[in-house]
Amino acid sequence: MFKNYLKIAWRNIKRNKLHSFIHITGLAVAFSICILLFLVAYFHLSYDSFHKEKDQLFRTSRFVNNAQGPEVSSQMPLPAAAALEAEIPEIETAVTVHRAMPENFSYGDINMERLITRTDPDFFEIFNFPVIKGNSATILSGMHNIALSESTANAIFGETDPIGKDLKIGKPGQEQIYSVSAVLKDPPKNSSIHFDAVTRIETLYGYAENKNNWASNASNVFVKIAKNHGPGIVENKLVSFVEKYYPEQLAQLKSEHSEAMETLELLKVHLTNIEDVHFSGERSASIALVYAIMALGAFILLIACFNFVNLNMAQSFKRSRELGVRKTLGAFKGQLFLQLWGEAFLLYFFGFIMGMGLAYQLVPAFSAQFGGGIEIATLFQPAFLVIMLIVFIVVTLIAGGYPALKMANFGLVEILKGNVSTKKPGALRNTLLVSQFAISSLLICVSWIASQQLDFLREIPIGFEREQVISIPVGYQEDGRTVLARMRNELAEDPNIISIAGAGGNLGRGRDRTTSTSITGLDYNQNQISAYSLLADFDYLKTLQIPIIKGRDFDPNFATDTINAVVVTESFAKAMGESDPIGKYLGGEGADQIIGMVPDFNAYSPSEKELPILIHLSNDETINYIFLKVGTNDPQVVMERLESVWEKVAPRSLFNASFLDENLQAWYEMESTLTRVFGIASAIAIFLSCMGLFAISMLVIELRTKEIGIRKVMGASVNEIVSMISLHFLKLVLISLLIAMPLAWYAMQNWIQNYEYRIAINPLTFIGVGLIVAVIALVTVSFHSIKAGNANPVKSLRTE
Known part of the structure; x- marks a missing residue:
């Protein structure tokens, strides 16, 4: 009997080639994208899960509520690990x-x-x-x-x-x-x-x-908590730990906050489980983005399922007499259900296998494009295969089982009389179409607004020259100061080189893919100041074309400039409470002295918290990058010249030069990934929705063939027929837009609040999305509606 079901199912698939092609293609695309997106989510959610005692492992972080606002950092002092292990018995080991x-x-x-x-x-x-x-x-x-x-x-x-x-x-x-x-x-x-x-x-x-x-504070501290002790017990004891080891900082914080505040509100050390470390701290991955990627995969698969349900329910009326004859010959509901669900299972199986094959081919390109870190081998990991098998079974049972159950429950008398009602299936069909286009419109809105925010971030004035400034990482096989001196000697007479400077860190992320942040805490006249600390060399400000507002730049003629001279930004002076900081000492007489003040600039991504900046020189600290301001319209010639010079001055170090404007694009990797992912997802979603709309409009017109013929006989024109059919579907699209747009506005309004610099969402964006979706839907429906309007009414009235 099972073999007979398969034969009938296969015959029906072959007989309805167009619908079967739409089903399988849509399911294959949906499954492949769903698998790829789930692979990315699976990779991020599996971080650090390989540690055997992961439930007992935690990383410590500091929360400081200072005058510039709350700060959280995973950087801890070197003596912290030993002190934690000694002070808190529940901590077995701290490293x-x-x-x-x-x-x-x-x-x-x-x-x-x-x-x-x-x-x-x-x-x-x-x-x-x-x-x-x-x-x-x-x-x-x-x-x-x-x-x-x-x-x-x-x-x-x-x-x-x-x-x-x-x-x-x-x-x-x-x-x-x-x-x-x-x-x-x-x-x-x-x-x-x-x-x-x-x-x-x-x-x-x-x-x-x-x-x-x-x-x-420069290192991470990880602790292992003894079994049968939760992190809550340890965190309670960390209050007294903070009071014992941070008395001066606590006193300073209490003086800054006139209102009475508990220790926990001012300074605390808290614990993050090892499995959550990937989603917490500086430059961490966003767990919200991971969940959004999973939701994308589910949405796309949902659209394909909606297509399947819609098409099967629409086809059920064409097969009603077949089902009636089978019932007359003694077929039970269960047998009809198994036969119809078997057809759905076959289609889903073909779609799933093709989707797996397509995902297998796309994994390398997808991983390279989106930086997901996924590998082909993950596809065949037992845990991931089980997840995808469960998804396949659930989707098949629900999306394939529902139409099969409805069709198996048709009444025998109504079937044979041709009185099967289309009212409820029509309502279901319309609901599913609205849901499809609502999801598609939502994704298009999200993609568009994310793209606008990304463009806005890229256009923000960053406060220094990004054009025609070249960054070269020195590497760790050469001494940076020696290389810098050699570069200055070699290029002293080159007319294309305006200035050369060294620095401890890069701006943006160059081809060495390395980025580092140094944050220093200072106390000035009872004001706690947190600032980015930048190591520079002479001509740093000149090379980046950062103007001096007050005071002077670093000067080789002043011997003390490499010992205790610093240049600060305007926001640093504001945090000090000084309108003119020139000549002031940070930390008392003989400490660092401010010799210059410059406008604020973005040393790090504008999407991160903005801090004041302190620039200092040093004879001891390492120069890791060399910056060159070039004055030519032919950058390729300059690059070739620099490469030849580099081979002489740094023979053991790889030449990895890049322009700053190229480096700064790396600041927006997450936003770029988000825009690309949602852009591709919205394109696939609208494609699948249009495939479903194309097939549904064809079936609806087939069911209304005689009606259309009668209307033509009664004098209806082709335009009237086309308008009648198209308007029905355009109403559904309009409803979907009314649902999607408020949701998109709410979601993206919350998302852009995470940025210091953000756009105001333009209502024209939603109007543009609405027009795009409406035109696509109209074009999709018009093919069948024009064909139906031009058909001979005599043939339409004779059709069965």
Whole structure:
């Protein structure tokens, strides 16, 4: 019997080739996009889930309610880990993890840059990074022991056993010798902790000066809480911990807030579970965006399901006599349901398999385009396959089962008399069409408004010259100050080079894909100031064309400029409470002295919280980037010239130059991804909706063939016939727009509130979307309505 059901189902699919093609194509596209979007969400939601005791692992963060507004940072002082472990019994282990920074690794003639993470010896007791070679209990027992990732060990040593081998790490003249104690499996992509090598925190530059400094916040602290103890117990004890170790900062915060406030409202240390770290802190992923991506996948699949239900319900009236004959011959409702649902299952199965195949082909391009970090192998992970199988079964049972159940329940007498009512299915059909176009319109509005916000951010004046300024990362195989001096000598007579400067950090994100933030806290006349700290060299302001408002620029003729001179922005002076900060000292006589004031500029993305900026020089700190202001209309010639010079001045460092305007685009990666994802999703949604509308309009016209013939005989023109049919569907589209637009406005109004700089949503956007959707729907329906209007009424009246 089952074989017979399959035969009948296959015959019906072959007989209705157009409808079957629409079904399978729509389902394949919907399933493929749904799978790709779910892969992205699955990747982000699986972050750090590989740690065995993940429920007990937490990262600490600081909340500070200072005069400039509340701040949250995951950066903690170096002594915090030991103090937490000593003060709070429920904390089994606490480790300091200094974020991975690129450094130069040397072994024989081999030199390469790799990321090195510095931490405590207990690191491998709480985190599960598998050890391939070496003793896991003694990996960091020696002060200069180092564990290498598998890929790094292979790149340096090849087939040679690396255990016990010595490596030189650091810039030329500053190298330290490390002994390889272990080889670790490469950390997975869905890990919040990345490294190419792991060594002791004591080898960190400046560790001796800051190991007891509670004002220096530069590392993460992770804690493992004992079993049967929740984080709430620990957080309650962290109040007294803060009062003990942050007395001066607490006193300062209380003086800034005249109203009586509890310790928790002023300064607190709180815990974030390891699985939530990916979605919290500075430059973190947005969990709201991940849920939005999942919703997108569900919406697109929902539209395809609506198409399926609509088409099946519309076709049910064409098959009513077939069903009536089967009932007359003794078929039960259950048998009819299984037969009809079997047809739906076959169509869904074909669509699902084609969707899987399409997703398999698109995974590499999709991952590269949207930075999802997804891999083809994830498609075949048991957990992900189970999720997609459940989605397939649920969708098939609901979207395929509902029409099958309704058709199996048709009354025998009504079927044979031809009195099957179309009223309720017509209402369902219209509801589903409205839902489809409402979702499509919502996605188009979201995509359009997100694009407007992105364009607005890109056009915001950032306060420095972005055109014709080249940024070159020095890398970690050369000394930045030496390279900078050589560059100045080599290019001193080049007419295309206006100025050259060095800096500790980049502006935007260059081709080395590295970005870093340094935030310093200062106390000036009882005013707590948080500011971005920028390391620069002479001619930094000149190269970026940042004007001096008061005071002067850094000058090589002033010997003290590299010791205690700083330049600040207007907002920094405002936070000080000084209209003229020139000559003032930050931290008392002999400390940093302000020699100049410049207008505010965006050292970091305008979408992030804006802080005052303090620029300083130093003879000791590392120059990591070189900026060049060029004065030519042929940038390619300048790039070629710089590349040849770079080979002379920095032979061991890769030439990775880029223009600042290119770098700054990386500030808007999340917004660009959001715009692209929603743009593609809205295009697919409107495509699927139009496919459904195309098929539904054809079936509706078929059901009204005789009516149209009678109207033509009675004198109706082609235009009147076309208008009658088109207006019916345009009314549905108008209703969908009335539903979608308020939802889009509300959602995007909340989204843009996250930005310091934001657009005002223009009502013309919704009018434009409405016109686009209406025209697309009208064009889709017009094909069949014009064909019906031009048909011979005699043939229409004879049709069965």
